Amino acid sequence: MKVTMVVVLYKLKPEESKTFRTLTQIMNSTSNPFKDIELILYDNSPDKHDFTPPQHEGIHMTYYHDPRNLGIATAYNHAWSVAKGNHSQWLLLLDHDTELTQEYFHSILSLDNIPENVVAVVPKINSENTMISPVYSHSLRPLKDERPTPGIQDKPVMAINSGAFVSVQFLNEINGFNEDFALDYLDHWLFYKIYEKNRKVYLVDVELEHELSVLDYSRVSLQRYQSILDSEVNFYQNFKKDLLPKYRTQLAKRFLKQMLTVKNKEIAMQTLKRFFSL
Template sequence: MISNIAGVVVLYNPEEDIIDNVSTYYNSLQKLYVVDNSEVPSEKVLQELSKNFPHTEYHHLANNQGIAKALNIAASRAIEEGFDWLLTMDQDSQASEDMIPKLLEVSANIPKEQVGIIAPRYILETDSLDAEQSNLQEVDVAITSGNLLNLCAFKEVGPFREDFFIDYVDHEYCLRLKLSNYKIVINNKVLLYHKLGDSKSHSFLGYQVNASHHNFLRRYYITRNRLAVLKEFKIQFPQYYRNESTNNLREFIKIILFEKNKVKKIKSVYKGYLDFRRNKFGKYRHN
């Protein structure tokens, strides 16, 4: 157990495999905050969490208040209780062996006060481990799951952006950390096994192409929040801007070529664009 690290797992209608997932990192934490966005919590899952992981603190957010709200609650509680780091986990992610201690090895090369987030290498179901990677890699952004968040940096930079609700909460926060001169560091020797939506591989003109198959609601948030981040950070991070602008176009093409419910998803993309232009954020509302 590493005494200055707490963790948070954010739930939304979790399956029972959440217990196996949490068990891959729980023993490296002094405390785990469980923040549940499910409209109706699963009593069976709660009983199993309580039985298997005694050092937990449970918070239920009625009416699904989003991942940013959940992260802010956990970070604030961890600061109140004197922790230095907060491990942020999705319910679908599994840690590799000794992930947390290995992540902290970054501090042997980079002083803690310079690091905002230490992240693992993310392994998706469609990924191969053949490619060699350098040990430490400074990046612009990292996804939320598997991160060690420096809580001193959190106190300086401020909370996650709750009006984003879900998508691009992590990107926006990483870029904000970098503007405050904190580094986002990936330790490529540390692995996190992560499930990304309903990602599937498709054959197209002799190539294998991965499409995320996010539902229409996620397409709304991705479009709206991505455009907001691009607008906010275009000047400071031009390479990020170019990459994400390209991804925006590629994902739209993949929806047309490979995904189901194309019309509904395209309408959601358009609504996300309109709400971005109107500066209308927060939880999705039907109109």
């Protein structure tokens, strides 16, 4: 099985990325699971890092620097183009802050007889002792609901980008990644498209740790929060339209909570502005 992998970096040397460090440990292990893998390190940092890709059996690694910092959608589309060119069946998406394991790679790279309607394979993702992915996508507060169990997901789910194993043929069908979601809500859009096209997601019974800073307002800048709001509004206005009324109500509740608990009140005011714009 030919696979292309992409790790998106930002303001980090490859060696400083948790994803790349744990990936390197796996590549250097005696039970290296990789065969016929194309690995792209896509660096959105302002300055190019002095990095020479090491050589490892079963894996070809390239470093690509893009100072424009156009987000992860552009990086993923570059990797999709490479995957098409080298006839990969699957594209593996990775952020720079996911802790990878041998168990995870052995699970996804050894999958056989995947049903044709399954176009994405995902692991369980934990952040700070909470399973954050995948979640059922019928709710605006999925972390309050039950979580999916391993196997084919008949009910629509959403999974975060990092760790997702996506069919290149399906990406060809939907013309790659939507660059209107340059950074935020790209995962929501992708998994929405999967179920819109009557395809399925398979959840493997392995867990990965991932740092998700957007769960904590103290670690989110005003500019970053504005970007998240832009993408939220786009998604619920133009795609998941059935949840738009509930989303508007959620914005009102979020504003009140932010006024009480978030130190930077500009974040709350941005929420209020979006509420009145809908």
